[in-house]
Structure formats: structure tokens, C-alpha cells
Amino acid sequence: MTDTKRLPKKTRTTAAVLLASVLSISLIPVVQSQLMFRNTVTGDVLDFSFGKKGKETEAVKHFKNTGENLYNEDEEAIHNGESLFMTACSGCHGHHAEGKLGPALGDDYYTYPKNATDKGLFETIYGGARSMMGPQYNNLTIDEMLEIMAWIRSVYWGDPEKAEWLSEEQKANFTPAPIPDDYKEALENFKK
Numbered sequence: 001m002t003d004t005k006r007l008p009k010k011t012r013t014t015a016a017v018l019l020a021s022v023l024s025i026s027l028i029p030v031v032q033s034q035l036m037f038r039n040t041v042t043g044d045v046l047d048f049s050f051g052k053k054g055k056e057t058e059a060v061k062h063f064k065n066t067g068e069n070l071y072n073e074d075e076e077a078i079h080n081g082e083s084l085f086m087t088a089c090s091g092c093h094g095h096h097a098e099g100k101l102g103p104a105l106g107d108d109y110y111t112y113p114k115n116a117t118d119k120g121l122f123e124t125i126y127g128g129a130r131s132m133m134g135p136q137y138n139n140l141t142i143d144e145m146l147e148i149m150a151w152i153r154s155v156y157w158g159d160p161e162k163a164e165w166l167s168e169e170q171k172a173n174f175t176p177a178p179i180p181d182d183y184k185e186a187l188e189n190f191k192k
């Protein structure tokens with residue numbers, strides 16, 4: 001350690017300026033901090049440094065900072081999300097999100113209540129849940145997950161009041177999607 005008191009004044013000032021700039025540089029990421037995302041089951045903080053690499057799109061940046069999905073109600077994103085869902089999720093959750101091996105995703109009942117928020121839904125998709133619900137970070141980029149989420153929200157047939165991803169105004173104007181024909185049957189099977 002250098003004893004700064006013994007150094008000439010000019011050097012001390014320079015040292016202070018240097019120290020101040022180092023401090024402020026290291027403080028910048030803290031000021032612009034992202035939300036903390038956590039595994040749905042373990043509560044461990046999700047690490048975005050590995051997994052399928054994708055573009056840090058505007059939607060991804062915005063989501064990491066706010067938990068708000070810019071793709072909700074974006075037709076193109078919903079369209080892409082639908083085809084991604086058919087490949088990555090429908091085998092277990094059904095083609096209409098009516099439920100199959102895994103629960104329905106378009107109703108207002110959630111095993112994990114936080115899935116009624118977009119932040120929670122993302123955490124479950126990214127980090128997985130129990131049994132067959134494996135983490136998706138190796139399969140999908142974060143941008144693709146946001147597209148899938150937008151599609152899931154677009155087929156929602158539950159009570160608008162329970163749709164926590166909607167603002168109060170959106171809830172008031174929300175028309176739920178039609179209930180898929182196979183939902184009741186899937187619900188019975190899932191309970192067995």
C-alpha cells in the first residue's frame with residue numbers, strides 16, 4: 001500500500017481524480033442495473049452469460065430492465081412465437097396451449113402464481129421448473145422466448161383481472177381468446 005500523505009500534493013490530487021473515475025466507472029453498471037431474474041423452483045439468480053447466443057435486441061434490453069415484453073400485441077413477433085412454440089413447447093403443452101403432458105398455458109390457473117407476470121413466465125421458460133419442464137436457455141434465445149411469451153399471452157382465455165401482465169387500462173379493454181375445444185379434455189387428463 002502507498003501512503004498517499006507522503007506524496008506531493010499534485011500527485012495526491014491526481015490519485016484522487018483517478019480513484020474517483022475508477023469508482024464512477026464501476027458504479028455505472030449498478031446505476032443501470034437490470035432486474036434480478038430467479039429460477040422458479042430454486043430461487044437461484046439466473047445467469048445470462050451462457051445458453052443460446054442471440055442478438056441483444058431492443059426487446060431483450062427493455063425486458064431485462066423492466067420485465068415488460070414489447071412483443072405483446074406485436075403481430076409479427078406473435079406469428080414467430082407461434083411457430084417457435086409449435087417446435088419447442090406444443091409436444092408437451094398442446095398446439096393451442098390447452099395442456100397435455102404439461103399444464104395449459106392459456107388459462108388463468110398457474111402452478112407457479114408468478115407466471116401471471118411476464119417476468120415470472122420468462123423465468124420459468126429460461127430456467128425451467130420441475131420434472132419434464134427443463135430449462136430452455138440452450139434451445140432458444142431470449143428474444144425467441146419473448147416471442148413465444150407474446151404468443152402465449154395472445155391466446156389467453158382466462159379472466160382479464162388475473163392477467164397481471166396487463167395494465168389496468170388494458171384489463172378493462174381486454175377480450176379473452178376463445179377457449180380451445182381440447183382444453184376441458186386436457187384438464188381432465190392432467191388431473192389424473
Ligand code: HEC
Nearest residue numbers: 088089092101102103110111112115124125129130132133
Ligand atoms: C418435455 C415436456 C415439456 C416441454 C418441451 C415444455 N414443457 Fe413447460 N412444462 C412441462 C411440465 C411437465 C410442466 C409442469 C412442471 C412443474 O409443475 O414444475 C411444465 C410447466 C410449464 C410452465 C408453468 C405453468 C404454470 O402453471 O405455472 C410454463 C410457463 C411452461 N411449462 C412453459 C413452457 C414453454 C413456453 C415451453 C417451450 C419453450 C415449454 N414449457 C416446454 C413440460 C414441458
